Structure formats: structure tokens, C-alpha cells
Amino acid sequence: MTDPSDAYDVVVIGSGAAGASAALRAADLGLSVLIVEKEHKFGGTSATSGGVIWVPGHGMDGNASDTREDALTYLRSVIKVPVNEERLEAYIDQAPAMLAFLRKAGVEVMAAAWPDYFPDRPGARADRSVICPTFDGRELGDARYPLMREQFNRFKLFHRYAMDLTETFSLMMQQKGWRGTAAKMIARYWTDRGARANSPRDRRFTQGAALMGSVYKQVFARGVELRTETRLEEIRLDAGGEVAGVIVSRFGQHHEIAARHGVILAAGGFEWNQQLRDRFYPAPGLIWHSSTPEGANRGEALLAAERIGATTEHTEQGWWIPTTSFPMPQASNFHETHQAAFDVGRPWSVCVNRNGLRFVNEATGYDSFGQAMVDDHLRTGANMPCWLVFDAKFRARFSAGGLMPTVHTPERKIPSDWWDHYVFRADTIPLLAQKIGVPAKALVGTVAKINEFAMTGVDTEFGRGGNIYDQFFGDPTVAPNPNLGPIDTAPFYAVPINNGDLGTKGGVRCDARARVLDGEGRPIPKLYAAGNNAGSPFGDCYPGAGATIGPAMTFGFVAANDIAERTGNLRA
Known part of the structure; x- marks a missing residue:
């Protein structure tokens, strides 16, 4: 079961936005990184989403006037339950830094005009959401682009043709010229003969696929290894109680992977685990009501973390x-x-x-x-x-x-x-x-x-x-x-x-540095979490479009920074 050569500086569990952000940042800082994904395709729930990132103070276009104080005022006016204030402030401080890093790393982003979800509250704006433009999936390579998780049929015209947000709203609202929009989409697909020879999938990656395609192009360029069909079974501790690696399984065979400097849990929430839904939620709801990929997020990483002493927060809430x-x-x-x-x-x-x-x-x-x-x-x-x-x-x-x-x-x-x-x-x-x-x-x-x-x-x-x-x-x-x-x-x-x-808001309890906390509020050494694997910094609230992916990518970035700081690799 143990292979001493199978060791990395950082092991990331989950290949969605949180895991990809953590992997990209860690690799950019010179750390060796492995991403472990239990599904056959990578990209996580994020690849099937709208792909919007909520980033107060991102500074692009007219957002330069958005201040830290405005963002905190807004959030404190809409969050109705107690939250970790240090973690909330860390999000406001680090989200713009995360986005700046993405842009510097080669990920193209642009501001979107999307009102905050509580527009009448103090500090609300209509320019905090960020999206990625359409991405050519074949930039991942002909072998890789069909292996990114595909959008749901509901995000495609006639179950086939990829739609960006502008096309989606044009068709959804039957805006003037919508029939022409549909005709152009269909013609664009069938005249792309090179892509059709490789895969029936539209190579135009839009919405969440555009985000994940753009990020993974940079992840792969930095030599990060990705293993699919590989499921987390156990988080392994050393004799001193520090996280030393993980035990995973692939097609029934168990295998140990060493993590020299840290494990980052980014495996999503537990919305497809009926037992956990019944345990945590105050009102009934079935796994089949979820709009995330069927059977994907079952809370295995949360349960593995609980077995080594991790605590949870906000688990009564869903997105x-x-x-x-x-x-x-x-x-x-x-x-x-x-x-x-x-x-x-x-x-x-x-x-x-x-x-x-x-x-x-x-x-x-x-x-x-x-x-x-x-x-x-x-x-x-x-x-x-x-x-x-x-x-x-x-x-x-x-x-x-x-x-x-x-x-x-x-x-x-x-x-x-x-x-x-x-x-x-x-x-x-x-x-x-x-x-x-x-x-x-x-x-x-x-x-x-x-x-x-x-x-x-x-x-x-x-x-x-x-x-x-x-x-x-x-x-x-x-x-x-x-x-x-x-x-x-x-x-x-x-x-x-x-x-x-769209997933669960609750997960393992973390501090402002994305470190997983035990029952005494102490960090479990070398264990981190981000995305829906961790409790939302917003508690019970959904403040704006992209408020799931924004914290996911930010705390993945924060976790990688903390690991790099401990190992002397951190730089601007």
C-alpha cells in the first residue's frame, strides 16, 4: 500500500475551483502538487456552474470606488448568524489578491454587471461579479478537453450547443434577434469540423467551463499532476499528530500518498449524501432535488476530517x-x-x-x-x-x-x-x-x-x-x-x-488562513480546506452572483500561501 516515491509537497483533494486555485498558486510558488479527483472527469461542480466569481474591490472598470469598508458594511447587513469575523475580513482582503494572481498567471477575466442579491442594503453594488470569456477547450489538448466535466443540458441549446451568459439571457428572455442568435450558435458548431472530428462536445467552453478551462490551462502548464477515478479514503496522521498524507482508492485498490507540507480539502459539500442531509438540515429535502452533478459531492472529505478531530459549522445551510x-x-x-x-x-x-x-x-x-x-x-x-x-x-x-x-x-x-x-x-x-x-x-x-x-x-x-x-x-x-x-x-x-x-454552505470549520480547526479551536497541523468542503465565511447568506466560487478560489489561494510561508516559498 505504501510507495515511498509517491510523495508531493501538497496534495489537493478535489478538482473544482477551490482545488484548482490552490494547486495553481502552490505550483506557481514552486511546490510540487497532486490533485486527486474521485470522478472520471475533472473540473468539479464549478465546471457545470455559471462560472461567476464574487470579488468585492476587484478594481476593474468602474469598481475602483468599491472599498473594504463598503463590502464589510454590506456583508454585515445581510448575514444573520454569527460568523468568524477574522475569516470574513480575510476574504475581503484576499479575494482581490487572488484575482490579481489569476490575471498575472494568465487567466483572462472581466467584470460583469450583476446586482448584489440585496441591492437595498448599505454598501451594495452592481459590479462585484467577475466572469471568464469563452475559452477554446482544445487549448487543454485534444486528449484533455473531453475529460473536463461537461455542462448540464440545461446550459446548452438543444442539449448540444454551448451558451455564454449573453446568449443564455437572449434565448431565455426571447430578446430581439434571439432566433438569429440560436442560428449562429448552431452554424458555429457544425462548421467547426476539426473539433467535430475529435469529440461531439462543443469546444467553446462557456460559463463555469470557461473559468475552469482557463485555470486548468495554467495548472497543467506548471506541471501539476491530476489523478481522476481516485477517491479519498482516509487522512493519515504521523506519530506527532500532524497530517502526513492520504490513503486513496482507485478501482478498489488502496494506495498511500505522502504530503510533505499539507493536504488541502476541496472536495465539495455533502448535498448527495442523504444521511448527512438528514443529520444537519432542519427541514426535509432529497438528494435528487440538488442541481449539482449527480452523486458527486457526498461529503467523504468532511467525514474523513471529522474522524481526525475536525469540527463543522453552518451545516444547516445550503446554497x-x-x-x-x-x-x-x-x-x-x-x-x-x-x-x-x-x-x-x-x-x-x-x-x-x-x-x-x-x-x-x-x-x-x-x-x-x-x-x-x-x-x-x-x-x-x-x-x-x-x-x-x-x-x-x-x-x-x-x-x-x-x-x-x-x-x-x-x-x-x-x-x-x-x-x-x-x-x-x-x-x-x-x-x-x-x-x-x-x-x-x-x-x-x-x-x-x-x-x-x-x-x-x-x-x-x-x-x-x-x-x-x-x-x-x-x-x-x-x-x-x-x-x-x-x-x-x-x-x-x-x-x-x-x-x-447549488451545494452545501456548511463544512469543516476553518480559520482565516484556511486551516481546519479541531474541537478546541486549534488548527490540525498541515490540514486545510476551501470551497464547500469548508464552512462558508458568509454563514447563512448568499450576498451576490459568484459568492460560492469567490470564497472557494480565495481560500484555496490562502491555503497555498500559508503552506508556502511555512516552507519559505512565499513571494508576491
């Missing part, structure tokens, strides 16, 4: 996002999870619990929507799932999770087994209420109120459409409020909305 479940095309007994993050806040719709009552501003940030589902369920027992109710105008224009608008999927193309099982339809609101088991009088009253709000443009119950974030994802052609429209055109529809997630 919530509303999701729906629909059958796979041509395989109706298998299901796909679809995000409904922005669908629930579109005009001509309303979300209700199983009592037929609203419980949230439907256009709020998706994490806040999920928190409202949890709170309402704990209060009423009538949520999780809730219902998205909409009319024919919504159906013609917008998606409802996995139900595409009629321009893409007309009624005649909806499989017969979907009706009254995955999507419900009726000619009146009372009949729809009967089908979905919601009190008809309550639902009729809720719809009547929404229709009144749509006429005045003011939602006096929850303030839907009352701020820049809500309006950013509304329909600008709808007045007087882009997030409100009367639900008055038959037929009427409903789909169940689950409290899904």
Missing part, C-alpha cells in the same frame, strides 16, 4: 435554488433536475405553498427563495414542495424549470405522461387548485391579489419587482412592473418547485 424534476428525453423513467432560479419571478405567475398562499417575494435571490421555503415549511408544514402557478401568457414566453416555452415545446410535443404528474393544466383556477390539492378559495384569492398588484405595479405583500435585482431578471416589456403580470389567460398551469441547491 439554495428552486428546482423542478422532469423525465429525460426518450427515457421517461429517468429524471433530470432543472433550475428554476429566475422562472419563479417572471410576470404572469405566482408561487404558493400547499395552503394556496404566497410566502415570499418570488423574484428575490434564489438562495433567499430557498430560505423562505424552509422557514415557511417549519411554520406551516405546507411547503417543500411549493407550486409555481402561471397562465398561458407565461407558458408561451418562459420556461418553468424543465418545461420549455411553447415556442420550443408546444402542447402537442409534451409527452402524455407529463400531464397531471409533472405539469398540471386546467381551464380555471379552481379546477387547477383541485388537481394540485390546494384549497381553491385560497388560490383564487391569491391570484386575485397578484392581478391587482400587476395593475398598480406595487406588491404590497412582499415587494416583488421593487428593486434592481428583481427587475434585472424581469421582463422589460411588461409595465408598470416587469415582474408582475395578471394571471388571467386560460389555460392555467402549475409545476411543483423543490428546494434544490
Whole structure:
């Protein structure tokens, strides 16, 4: 089991944004690095994400006026639970340094106009999110580019053609010229004959794949070794109680790898471990509601760390996002999870619990929507799932999770087994209420109120459409409020909305230097964690687009710096 030659300065567990950032920084500082990834493909959940990085004070474009004090003021106004203030401040201080390092290392980034998720709070801005432009996957090499984890079908046009964020919003909102956008995407793919000869995968890496492709180009250029199909089994301690390496398995064979200076846990959260969900979460939820890659993040690294004394924090929280479940095309007994993050806040719709009552501003940030589902369920027992109710105008224009608008999927193309099982339809609101088991009088009253709000443009119950974030994802052609429209055109529809997630917010407890802490609050020597493997510095909050990847990459960077400082390798 032991091979004395299998030793590295740093062993990174997990190949997502946190692990890639840690590996890139450590290798750039002259340390030998191995990345261990249990899945067949690398890139982690990050490669399937939107690829946005939330970095207050990044200084690009108009962000130069964003101050440390503004960022901390904003965060302290939106975080509702106790957090490690030193760790929070370390994030604000180190995130711009991390981004500057990425740019210096050769990773191209650009600022994105994306409002913070609580735009009315002091210190909020609309320029803290950062993205990577489209990346040519073949820059990783013809052998490697098909091995990066691929985007979900929901992020591709017709399950095939990669979409960047601009194309996504053009198609999603059916903006002017959207058909031309789609035609260009299709033509671009089929005229790329060189890529088609190598792989059916679109070589245009967009969103999370663009981020991970850009970073991994630099990771591989620095000689970092990557082993896939290699699962963490145990964190090994030496006689003095310091982390000395890991025991891994590959296709059933166990093997020990020595880590001379540190192990960095970056293996994601535990959203695909039902036992851990039941152990930590206050309200019910199933692994199948998660929108992360199926079966990937099962908490093995968290459990391995707990076995050597690590403690956890914020494990009752998830990075919530509303999701729906629909059958796979041509395989109706298998299901796909679809995000409904922005669908629930579109005009001509309303979300209700199983009592037929609203419980949230439907256009709020998706994490806040999920928190409202949890709170309402704990209060009423009538949520999780809730219902998205909409009319024919919504159906013609917008998606409802996995139900595409009629321009893409007309009624005649909806499989017969979907009706009254995955999507419900009726000619009146009372009949729809009967089908979905919601009190008809309550639902009729809720719809009547929404229709009144749509006429005045003011939602006096929850303030839907009352701020820049809500309006950013509304329909600008709808007045007087882009997030409100009367639900008055038959037929009427409903789909169940689950409290899904983008991963878990909780994990092992770490300090400001990304060191994993034991029950006494002491660092476990040479053990670090970043990303969803660690507790979020934001506690229960999702402050802005990219607030998962931002801390992941920052504390991966911080962990590598701490290891390099201990070994005398740290430099600017």
C-alpha cells in the first residue's frame, strides 16, 4: 500500500475551483502538487456552474470606488448568524489578491454587471461579479478537453450547443434577434469540423467551463499532476499528530500518498449524501432535488476530517435554488433536475405553498427563495414542495424549470405522461387548485391579489419587482412592473418547485488562513480546506452572483500561501 516515491509537497483533494486555485498558486510558488479527483472527469461542480466569481474591490472598470469598508458594511447587513469575523475580513482582503494572481498567471477575466442579491442594503453594488470569456477547450489538448466535466443540458441549446451568459439571457428572455442568435450558435458548431472530428462536445467552453478551462490551462502548464477515478479514503496522521498524507482508492485498490507540507480539502459539500442531509438540515429535502452533478459531492472529505478531530459549522445551510424534476428525453423513467432560479419571478405567475398562499417575494435571490421555503415549511408544514402557478401568457414566453416555452415545446410535443404528474393544466383556477390539492378559495384569492398588484405595479405583500435585482431578471416589456403580470389567460398551469441547491454552505470549520480547526479551536497541523468542503465565511447568506466560487478560489489561494510561508516559498 505504501510507495515511498509517491510523495508531493501538497496534495489537493478535489478538482473544482477551490482545488484548482490552490494547486495553481502552490505550483506557481514552486511546490510540487497532486490533485486527486474521485470522478472520471475533472473540473468539479464549478465546471457545470455559471462560472461567476464574487470579488468585492476587484478594481476593474468602474469598481475602483468599491472599498473594504463598503463590502464589510454590506456583508454585515445581510448575514444573520454569527460568523468568524477574522475569516470574513480575510476574504475581503484576499479575494482581490487572488484575482490579481489569476490575471498575472494568465487567466483572462472581466467584470460583469450583476446586482448584489440585496441591492437595498448599505454598501451594495452592481459590479462585484467577475466572469471568464469563452475559452477554446482544445487549448487543454485534444486528449484533455473531453475529460473536463461537461455542462448540464440545461446550459446548452438543444442539449448540444454551448451558451455564454449573453446568449443564455437572449434565448431565455426571447430578446430581439434571439432566433438569429440560436442560428449562429448552431452554424458555429457544425462548421467547426476539426473539433467535430475529435469529440461531439462543443469546444467553446462557456460559463463555469470557461473559468475552469482557463485555470486548468495554467495548472497543467506548471506541471501539476491530476489523478481522476481516485477517491479519498482516509487522512493519515504521523506519530506527532500532524497530517502526513492520504490513503486513496482507485478501482478498489488502496494506495498511500505522502504530503510533505499539507493536504488541502476541496472536495465539495455533502448535498448527495442523504444521511448527512438528514443529520444537519432542519427541514426535509432529497438528494435528487440538488442541481449539482449527480452523486458527486457526498461529503467523504468532511467525514474523513471529522474522524481526525475536525469540527463543522453552518451545516444547516445550503446554497439554495428552486428546482423542478422532469423525465429525460426518450427515457421517461429517468429524471433530470432543472433550475428554476429566475422562472419563479417572471410576470404572469405566482408561487404558493400547499395552503394556496404566497410566502415570499418570488423574484428575490434564489438562495433567499430557498430560505423562505424552509422557514415557511417549519411554520406551516405546507411547503417543500411549493407550486409555481402561471397562465398561458407565461407558458408561451418562459420556461418553468424543465418545461420549455411553447415556442420550443408546444402542447402537442409534451409527452402524455407529463400531464397531471409533472405539469398540471386546467381551464380555471379552481379546477387547477383541485388537481394540485390546494384549497381553491385560497388560490383564487391569491391570484386575485397578484392581478391587482400587476395593475398598480406595487406588491404590497412582499415587494416583488421593487428593486434592481428583481427587475434585472424581469421582463422589460411588461409595465408598470416587469415582474408582475395578471394571471388571467386560460389555460392555467402549475409545476411543483423543490428546494434544490447549488451545494452545501456548511463544512469543516476553518480559520482565516484556511486551516481546519479541531474541537478546541486549534488548527490540525498541515490540514486545510476551501470551497464547500469548508464552512462558508458568509454563514447563512448568499450576498451576490459568484459568492460560492469567490470564497472557494480565495481560500484555496490562502491555503497555498500559508503552506508556502511555512516552507519559505512565499513571494508576491
